[in-house]
Amino acid sequence: MSSMILSVKDLSKVYHGGDSAVSVLRGVSFDLAEGESVALTGESGSGKSTLLHLVGGLDQADGGEIWIQGVRIDAMSDSQLAGMRRSTVSLIFQQFNLIPSLSVVDNLSFQAKIADRFDHVWQEELVARLGLGDLLARYPEQLSGGQQQRVAIGRALAGRPPLVLADEPTGNLDEATADSVLRLTRDLIRDSGCSFLMVTHSQRIAETMDRTLHLSNGSLT
DSSP states (O other): OOOEEEEEEEEEEEEEETTEEEEEEEEEEEEEETTOEEEEEEOTTSSHHHHHHHHTTSSOOSEEEEEETTEEOTTOOHHHHHHHHHHTEEEEETTOOOOTTSOHHHHHHHHHHHTTOOOHHHHHHHHHHTTOTTTTTOOGGGSOHHHHHHHHHHHHHHTOOSEEEEESTTTTSOHHHHHHHHHHHHHHHHHHTOEEEEEOSOHHHHTTSSEEEEEETTEEO
């Protein structure tokens, strides 16, 4: 049996605004095995992105526990969380979040280098399989949306992190480009041995993953 890369236990999150409080997550629990790919689905406002941000250490939970590789992260300091995102967890967003002042080749290697996990051979394979060979000297503003997302995916995978999180990674792309990018992402994640948790509104995309979790009103159903 595969060991668990991620364990979420009884997770809750409440947002406060003025005199009101909204429970976004209500006692969410699930596990993600090493090498497993899981889709997280649900209606808009169901808590999908909030859950992903909590797992990625970008927000703080109000209750429950988050364990990654046997280490509890929900009680970590900001500096500890930053270290975790450098070496253990990579995030892919639909806004790409590339560094404008860096070329494609430097964007690709940035995260792996600061984590001291840069592998030249793996980087070359990523460049070839993502079709970025002719774009390495360009800057993000000189790329199409699909090209930027492929760079963002390559950057996330360059350091072979144990866990990759993606929040609607193809939400800004047309359907044909999205399908191509997602197919590449799944293949590369499988070959790198990473575990993969992806937020998506598309049932069609979710069905390509190993398993689907569905959030409704802040609870898994």
